[in-house]
Amino acid sequence: MQIDLNCDLGEGFGRWSLGDDAALVDVVSSANVACGFHAGDPGTMRQVAEWCVDAGVAIGAQVGYRDLAGFGRRFIDVEPSHLADEVLYQIGALDAFARRAGARVTYVKPHGALYNAIVHHQRQAEAVVEGVRAFDATMPVLGLPGSLWLELAEKAGLRPVAEAFADRAYTREGTLVPRSEPGAVLHDAEQIAERCVRLATSHEVVSVDGTVVPMTPDSICVHGDTAGAAVIARAVRDALEAAGLRVAAFSGAG
Amino acid sequence: MQIDLNCDLGEGFGRWSLGDDAALVDVVSSANVACGFHAGDPGTMRQVAEWCVDAGVAIGAQVGYRDLAGFGRRFIDVEPSHLADEVLYQIGALDAFARRAGARVTYVKPHGALYNAIVHHQRQAEAVVEGVRAFDATMPVLGLPGSLWLELAEKAGLRPVAEAFADRAYTREGTLVPRSEPGAVLHDAEQIAERCVRLATSHEVVSVDGTVVPMTPDSICVHGDTAGAAVIARAVRDALEAAGLRVAAFSGAG
Amino acid sequence: MQIDLNCDLGEGFGRWSLGDDAALVDVVSSANVACGFHAGDPGTMRQVAEWCVDAGVAIGAQVGYRDLAGFGRRFIDVEPSHLADEVLYQIGALDAFARRAGARVTYVKPHGALYNAIVHHQRQAEAVVEGVRAFDATMPVLGLPGSLWLELAEKAGLRPVAEAFADRAYTREGTLVPRSEPGAVLHDAEQIAERCVRLATSHEVVSVDGTVVPMTPDSICVHGDTAGAAVIARAVRDALEAAGLRVAAFSGAG
Amino acid sequence: MQIDLNCDLGEGFGRWSLGDDAALVDVVSSANVACGFHAGDPGTMRQVAEWCVDAGVAIGAQVGYRDLAGFGRRFIDVEPSHLADEVLYQIGALDAFARRAGARVTYVKPHGALYNAIVHHQRQAEAVVEGVRAFDATMPVLGLPGSLWLELAEKAGLRPVAEAFADRAYTREGTLVPRSEPGAVLHDAEQIAERCVRLATSHEVVSVDGTVVPMTPDSICVHGDTAGAAVIARAVRDALEAAGLRVAAFSGAG
Numbered sequence A, B, C, D: 001m002q003i004d005l006n007c008d009l010g011e012g013f014g015r016w017s018l019g020d021d022a023a024l025v026d027v028v029s030s031a032n033v034a035c036g037f038h039a040g041d042p043g044t045m046r047q048v049a050e051w052c053v054d055a056g057v058a059i060g061a062q063v064g065y066r067d068l069a070g071f072g073r074r075f076i077d078v079e080p081s082h083l084a085d086e087v088l089y090q091i092g093a094l095d096a097f098a099r100r101a102g103a104r105v106t107y108v109k110p111h112g113a114l115y116n117a118i119v120h121h122q123r124q125a126e127a128v129v130e131g132v133r134a135f136d137a138t139m140p141v142l143g144l145p146g147s148l149w150l151e152l153a154e155k156a157g158l159r160p161v162a163e164a165f166a167d168r169a170y171t172r173e174g175t176l177v178p179r180s181e182p183g184a185v186l187h188d189a190e191q192i193a194e195r196c197v198r199l200a201t202s203h204e205v206v207s208v209d210g211t212v213v214p215m216t217p218d219s220i221c222v223h224g225d226t227a228g229a230a231v232i233a234r235a236v237r238d239a240l241e242a243a244g245l246r247v248a249a250f251s252g253a254g
Helices: A042-055 A080-100 A112-117 A122-135 A148-155 A189-202 A229-242 B042-055 B080-100 B112-117 B122-135 B148-155 B189-201 B229-242 C042-055 C080-100 C112-117 C122-135 C148-155 C189-202 C229-242 D042-055 D080-100 D112-117 D122-135 D148-155 D189-202 D229-242
Strands: A002-009 A030-034 A058-062 A105-108 A140-143 A159-165 A204-206 A212-214 A219-221 B002-009 B030-034 B058-063 B105-110 B140-143 B159-165 B204-206 B212-214 B219-221 C002-009 C030-034 C058-062 C105-108 C140-143 C159-165 C204-206 C212-214 C219-221 D002-009 D030-034 D058-063 D105-110 D140-143 D159-165 D204-206 D212-214 D219-221
Touching: A002 A058, A002 A189, A002 A229, A030 A042, A042 A058, A042 A080, A042 B080, A058 A080, A080 A105, A080 A122, A080 B042, A080 B080, A080 B122, A112 A122, A122 A148, A122 B080, A140 A148, A148 A159, A189 A204, A189 A219, A189 A229, B002 B058, B002 B189, B002 B229, B030 B042, B042 B058, B042 B080, B058 B080, B080 B105, B080 B122, B105 B112, B105 B122, B112 B122, B122 B148, B140 B148, B148 B159, B189 B204, B189 B219, B189 B229, C002 C189, C002 C229, C030 C042, C042 C058, C042 C080, C042 D080, C058 C080, C080 C105, C080 C122, C080 D042, C080 D080, C080 D122, C105 C122, C112 C122, C122 C148, C122 D080, C140 C148, C148 C159, C189 C204, C189 C219, C189 C229, D002 D058, D002 D189, D002 D229, D030 D042, D042 D058, D042 D080, D058 D080, D080 D105, D080 D122, D105 D112, D105 D122, D112 D122, D122 D148, D140 D148, D148 D159, D189 D204, D189 D219, D189 D229
Parallel strands: A002 A030, A002 A219, A030 A058, A058 A105, A105 A140, A140 A159, A159 A219, B002 B030, B002 B219, B030 B058, B058 B105, B105 B140, B140 B159, B159 B219, C002 C030, C002 C219, C030 C058, C058 C105, C105 C140, C140 C159, C159 C219, D002 D030, D002 D219, D030 D058, D058 D105, D105 D140, D140 D159, D159 D219
Antiparallel strands: A204 A212, B204 B212, C204 C212, D204 D212
């Protein structure tokens, strides 16, 4: 049995760093690397791509809105044809660094407000699909299970990859508890690690109201930008391996 | 006999356009397409790449400093390793649009202050060479004849391509008359066209003081961002063809 | 009798220009000067402020979303407290150039997608009101008649100034015909000028279906960024003056 | 006796923070607040301005090159007239937040590569002087003792304020030991604090070769962006106060 662990990496910008990339690259199997539109810069992209290749980690394009000031966390009503072009631009730029390091971009994961928008925003979801397909018509793409994004991606020939979140609480319907509600984000490393093992081995998660909800993620997302993130991510990986799972990229790359 | 005509294209940004790309793409054989750091945006890059493929024009990466506010026309003392990464980023991004249109980026031409800096600035010249080589170790690169840039590029295995300027006056030493001096820029379409024919057929140019200077460019640069630019470029092409020359990309692409 | 003519000015950015600022500043009485977030740069702001003072034109802050790539024409779901701060930043920056030229910023007009959003988006409308009030608690603000923006501005102590559009068709309810519908934008200079005179003297406009609609604008907006814009604006002013009206800033400045 | 302590504050950008502003504002008497061109954003500027007013700290404009990607640390060969306008823009923007908090911008301190350039670059030094004077013709300005910048500022009617660096080694000529040399930066809080007391009370500093060099700074700069910066700054202040000095803004503001 195997499971993928994905995490956002390379989210600094110039003088400003964010998250412990060097530590996280040794923990995850898939790295969502920021491409310069909402975070990331060429020097960071080169460095992270090299680290990924050294560690056998798959390189994914973390594409987002053009919004450095907002870290890609604000919805922007971009004209869909521009959005498709912006997605392609970002993948192309990152791929140059992946190639330089001896690899390729092997998947795409939209970031922040774009990730959330295309759960339901049809024109933007279609635009992201178009942008990805212009790069590779069968590219794997990460997203929320049940999202319009993954549905449209699959119809268009891309490979949908559903993810669960290691540190987020779920409702009994299997949707995320909104961040605005208490208990939405888990902080205890041991508890998070146990949930991940259960997700990966029993394909279920316990919701906020105690219901056991079936869930079969292709990848589990661990966070990298909060205090103690690398510690939690390491705990998750150790627990998965202790349970006999192989942590490996869903894309087969790395 | 054949000669290449190169021109800057895709130098608008969002709402702002610059130059008559649609007209110029029918005149030149090589298009230096801005990649988003000093000019250019993803939508424009997609459009221009499509036009280039339709017109059989080679797509080159017009790489520059990260400086939209200054249009890449101010020297920036970028740390060389960052500059190399920025060059690679730009080429990779443009190549995604070239591929989407069914082509590739087939050469690189630095822009503005970067073009001028690497005539003599060793560390930045080396950085641009490194950035280009990370994309393609034998890529053709355009530049000023006699520049350190072309010398270092050749030593590193890139293919140096020397260009002459259609509308610039030359000294008897074969260097450009500085823009600050009177007569540095020519404006008469007929005169410019005649000079280009002489350059392409007799491999010589008449300097500001009347000396005949030998010059064997691989490409002639016509400008696209001034009033009447497309008219002059068309006059140059018509004159070259009337003189029996074939206008074709030096890179063999297009 | 007097009427104000307002127009967007200073909407270039660096190498890219837009509209004929030098001509328009001699036509209008109020200039909405871009402040650098969606268009405009410090050099342009200084130049336009000087021209305004020379021509006796009032200087207004054309504030917008932080979005150079989109020219401020895409809705951005900015957190309201950030939006308030961004508005204040822009006004403060422009005011430095107004002061340098011997004047002040005497009003604020939101731009593009922000203008449209705050017609109904309560939290963003409140944020813009807060940003303006932080600069001047009794500042005049331009906007769409009947908009939530002008209503909230008035309640908060700002001075609401309702504007009509010289070149836009109106419905019988007095709202703008959407740009997506045929006939939404008028192009005939003479017709536009006549409508403006009727607006300023009889306080009425003829709607797309021929109904006479009462309308009492404090200012008429002429556009500056389209071909022939300066010609139309000049025709409007000439017609207004020929009808005995004095074209003067609503703010009393200039 | 009194001495000023100045420190860079507000150098984050959006999601990215830098330095412990909340701690440092309680230690220094003058805050060099980034204005958005190389660091800083409107929300941060508002927050820091409020903290400064609450803590009785003078607000200075930390102006820099337009270069977020480079944090203003790369020389840019900006055309001087543009540089002057960019300086004025930044001061004006920050002043809006200072006014909102009940204060004003009371001095200007250039940042990073601009700080270094105008030690000797005449045209840029003149430009910064012009930009500051356009805001306030008698504004105090911080800089390196003996720099062309302070000399030209004084000639133009600005008030030059010479600063010493708490954590930098000096040569026997009283110039800074270049960062590239060993021992250029001091790290021991106690040693740094002792040097500052000697500077403020005896007006001398011990150079790298043991020479006692006379130096009479109007302000001492402590750094805020390194690990332990706030701890060092606090040690400096405590030592100064223990030595009977009053730490107070040179500008009299705060």
